[in-house]
Amino acid sequence: MADIHDGVRKYVEPVEGEKAMSARSRATIATTFTSLADHVEGALKDLIAGVGGVDTPPLDDVAVLASLSATDPELTSAIALNEAQWRNYLVMIPSMNVARKEVRAILSSRLTDIYAEGFDITGRYYTGTGPSSVVEDLACERAKEVFGASFANVQALSGAPANVAVYLALLTPGLSEFTTTRDGQIPTENYAANPADRVLALGLAEGGHLTHGLFLNFSAKFFDFRHYGVTGEGFVDYDQMERMANEMQPAMILVGASAYPRDYDYDRVRRICDSLEAPAIFMVDMAHYAGLVAAGLMKNPLEYGADVVNFTTHKTLGGPRGAIILTNDEKIHQKVRTAVFPGLQGGAHFNNIAGIAWILGFARTQAFKDLQKLIQDNASVLSEALQENGIKLCSGGTDNHLILIDLRGQDFTFQPTGKDLNGRQASECLERSGLIINRNGVPGDTRKPWVTSGIRMGTNVLAARGMGAPEMEEIAGLVHRVLTNAGDPAVEAEVREKVFALTAKYPLTV
Numbered sequence: 001m002a003d004i005h006d007g008v009r010k011y012v013e014p015v016e017g018e019k020a021m022s023a024r025s026r027a028t029i030a031t032t033f034t035s036l037a038d039h040v041e042g043a044l045k046d047l048i049a050g051v052g053g054v055d056t057p058p059l060d061d062v063a064v065l066a067s068l069s070a071t072d073p074e075l076t077s078a079i080a081l082n083e084a085q086w087r088n089y090l091v092m093i094p095s096m097n098v099a100r101k102e103v104r105a106i107l108s109s110r111l112t113d114i115y116a117e118g119f120d121i122t123g124r125y126y127t128g129t130g131p132s133s134v135v136e137d138l139a140c141e142r143a144k145e146v147f148g149a150s151f152a153n154v155q156a157l158s159g160a161p162a163n164v165a166v167y168l169a170l171l172t173p174g175l176s177e178f179t180t181t182r183d184g185q186i187p188t189e190n191y192a193a194n195p196a197d198r199v200l201a202l203g204l205a206e207g208g209h210l211t212h213g214l215f216l217n218f219s220a221k222f223f224d225f226r227h228y229g230v231t232g233e234g235f236v237d238y239d240q241m242e243r244m245a246n247e248m249q250p251a252m253i254l255v256g257a258s259a260y261p262r263d264y265d266y267d268r269v270r271r272i273c274d275s276l277e278a279p280a281i282f283m284v285d286m287a288h289y290a291g292l293v294a295a296g297l298m299k300n301p302l303e304y305g306a307d308v309v310n311f312t313t314h315k316t317l318g319g320p321r322g323a324i325i326l327t328n329d330e331k332i333h334q335k336v337r338t339a340v341f342p343g344l345q346g347g348a349h350f351n352n353i354a355g356i357a358w359i360l361g362f363a364r365t366q367a368f369k370d371l372q373k374l375i376q377d378n379a380s381v382l383s384e385a386l387q388e389n390g391i392k393l394c395s396g397g398t399d400n401h402l403i404l405i406d407l408r409g410q411d412f413t414f415q416p417t418g419k420d421l422n423g424r425q426a427s428e429c430l431e432r433s434g435l436i437i438n439r440n441g442v443p444g445d446t447r448k449p450w451v452t453s454g455i456r457m458g459t460n461v462l463a464a465r466g467m468g469a470p471e472m473e474e475i476a477g478l479v480h481r482v483l484t485n486a487g488d489p490a491v492e493a494e495v496r497e498k499v500f501a502l503t504a505k506y507p508l509t510v
C-alpha cells in the first residue's frame with residue numbers, strides 16, 4: 001500500500017460492523033488516497049507520507065505582495081498598507097490577534113476550493129472529499145482533547161452563525177412579549193398566539209454581544225431575549241440574574257460577552273438554571289477568552305456543567321476566522337449539527353477548518369501555553385499601570401486579555417471642542433498616535449453606541465510580539481499622554497514616534 005501518514009491512513013482502513021453504504025464510500029476514498037499517493041512524485045509524495053518537513057516559516061508576506069502587485073497594484077497597495085499597519089502600529093483590539101504564518105499559509109491552500117457538505121468521512125454529498133473530511137475530523141478531535149469535550153462542531157463560518165445555530169437547534173422561535181424599538185418597549189401584538197422561548201443574557205451596554213439579543217439583531221427578532229447587567233463595581237450581577245430567571249423562567253441562560261474583563265461564576269449559573277420550573281439550558285459564549293481556557297488560565301465552563309459552549313477561533317485562540325461549538329450531550333450535538341448544516345449553511349470553509357486544526361495542534365504545546373500566559377499577564381500589568389496613571393477601569397482590573405476604560409468623570413477634555421472626551425474621539429486620537437484600540441459602551445452609558453463613553457483594549461498582539469511588563473508600563477504611559485492631551489497633533493506625533501520605536505524593537509515575526 002502507498003505510503004500515507006498513519007494518522008490519515010487510519011481513516012480509510014475498513015471499519016468493523018460499518019454499514020455497507022459507508023464501507024463502500026470508505027473503500028472509494030481508500031482507492032483515491034492510495035492511487036494518488038502512488039502516482040505523485042517528489043516533495044508531494046514525501047509530504048503525504050508524513051516526511052519532508054522543513055523548519056522555515058511558510059510565508060514571506062512581502063514576497064507574496066510583490067507577486068500580487070504585478071496583476072493588481074491598486075488592491076496590493078491597500079493590502080500593503082494593512083501589512084505596514086500591523087508591523088508598525090500597536091494593534092490592541094481584543095477581538096483581534098495575529099494568525100501565525102502557518103495558519104495563513106493553510107488559508108491559501110487549495111482546501112479553499114473544496115465543497116464538502118455533510119459530516120464525517122462517509123457522510124458527504126460529493127465525492128472527492130476524503131482529504132477535507134480527514135482535516136475536519138482532526139480539527140474536531142483536537143478541539144475535544146484541548147477543551148475536554150465529548151463532541152465538537154467546527155463548521156460554523158464564524159461566531160455569530162455559531163450562535164444562530166445553537167439558538168435554532170435548542171430554542172423555539174416566535175414572538176417576543178415586548179418589541180424593542182429605538183423609542184422603548186411596546187407589547188407585541190398577537191404575542192400569546194406564538195410566543196418565542198425566552199433567553200436571559202448579559203446586556204449589550206454591559207458588555208454583551210449583538211447576537212445576545214440586540215433589538216436589531218436576528219436573535220431578538222426570533223427569540224425573546226431579556227438582559228441582566230453588572231453591579232456598580234462592574235461584575236456580573238448574579239443576584240439580578242437569579243431574580244430575573246425566577247420571574248421570566250427562561251429556556252436558556254447565556255453567559256459570555258464581548259467587553260467583560262472578568263471570569264464567571266459558572267457554578268452559580270448552573271444552580272440558577274437547575275432551580276427553574278423547567279431547567280434552563282446553560283450556554284456559554286467564550287468567543288473572546290477561549291485561548292485562555294485552552295491554556296488552563298481561565299475556568300473551563302464545561303467543567304462547571306455548561307450544556308453548550310461556543311467560541312470564535314480568531315481572538316485569544318489566535319487561529320483563522322471561524323467558530324467551534326462544544327457539548328458533552330450527544331442529543332445537543334446532533335441537533336446543533338443539523339442546525340449548522342443543512343439548517344443554516346451550505347458548504348463549510350475547509351481552509352479555515354484546516355487552520356483551526358493547526359491552531360488546536362499548537363494549543364497542545366508549551367509554547368502556546370506560555371503565549372496565553374503572557375497575554376493574561378500583560379493585561380494584568382497594563383491594567384495596573386493604567387490605574388497608577390489615574391485612569392478608571394470598569395471592574396477595576398481584568399482576569400482575561402481585555403481592559404475597559406471608563407472615560408466618564410476623569411477630566412479628559414477633547415481640546416478641539418473643549419468638552420468631555422467621548423469614546424469615539426479617544427479611539428481616533430489613539431489611532432493617530434499609532435495605538436489601535438476601539439471605542440466601547442460602558443455600563444450605564446448614556447452616549448449612543450456610535451459614540452460611547454469608553455474604550456476597550458487587549459493584549460493578544462502585544463504578547464505575540466514578545467512584549468512584556470516593561471512595555472505594558474510604557475504603553476500605559478502613552479495612552480495616558482494621549483488621553484490627557486486629546487486632540488493635540490504634536491502629542492500624537494510624539495507618541496507615534498514612540499510606538500514606531502517599540503514596534504521596531506518588537507517586530508511581528510509570527
Ligand code: PLP
Nearest residue numbers: 095158159160209257258287312
Ligand atoms: N460572540 C461574542 C461574545 C463575540 O465577542 C463575537 C465577536 O466579537 C461574536 C460572538 C461574533 O463573532 P464573529 O464576529 O466571528 O461572527
